[in-house]
Amino acid sequence: MNTVDYENLEVGYDVPALPGMDEADIQTPCLVIDLDALERNIKTMAGFAKDMGVHKNYELSLERIDNNKSYCKENCKWVDRRSQNLNRRNFKNKSSQYRYVLYHKRDKKYYTCLNEKGKKYHGGVFLCEHQAAMAAIELHLKVRGYEPRII
Numbered sequence: 001m002n003t004v005d006y007e008n009l010e011v012g013y014d015v016p017a018l019p020g021m022d023e024a025d026i027q028t029p030c031l032v033i034d035l036d037a038l039e040r041n042i043k044t045m046a047g048f049a050k051d052m053g054v055h056k057n058y059e060l061s062l063e064r065i066d067n068n069k070s071y072c073k074e075n076c077k078w079v080d081r082r083s084q085n086l087n088r089r090n091f092k093n094k095s096s097q098y099r100y101v102l103y104h105k106r107d108k109k110y111y112t113c114l115n116e117k118g119k120k121y122h123g124g125v126f127l128c129e130h131q132a133a134m135a136a137i138e139l140h141l142k143v144r145g146y147e148p149r150i151i
Contacts, residue, residue, distance in 0.1 A: 052076060082146075096129055100136035103129070112136040116143050 016030030095103035110132035112123030123139035126132040
């Protein structure tokens, strides 16, 4: 392992800080790492990875069964992206009861949109939320090829 010659380093020019410096003397911006917390987190993640295993199918990712609970073996499973998208929290600032439907306050109209691989698709503008939801289903079928769960 290489050793660092701290004698030849100038604080503020070569490095933002030296080991053991008082926090008030550290030049900012810089990254400060709590090594004890880092080692603790690495051990925790290693245990979790050992419990869950590493899946060979790169199209799968870990999903929490209950989004309000923590990541643990009992609350996680391997799923594909489509399944994972169905298990989402409803956000408090949501403007419509339907997914893929947004309400424009100024215009007092609903519109549908869908993002797919970096491209944005618009499904139209509607006075009725239910009509916008039906258009969202049609847009989803056209773009992704399957009917979404929109509620």
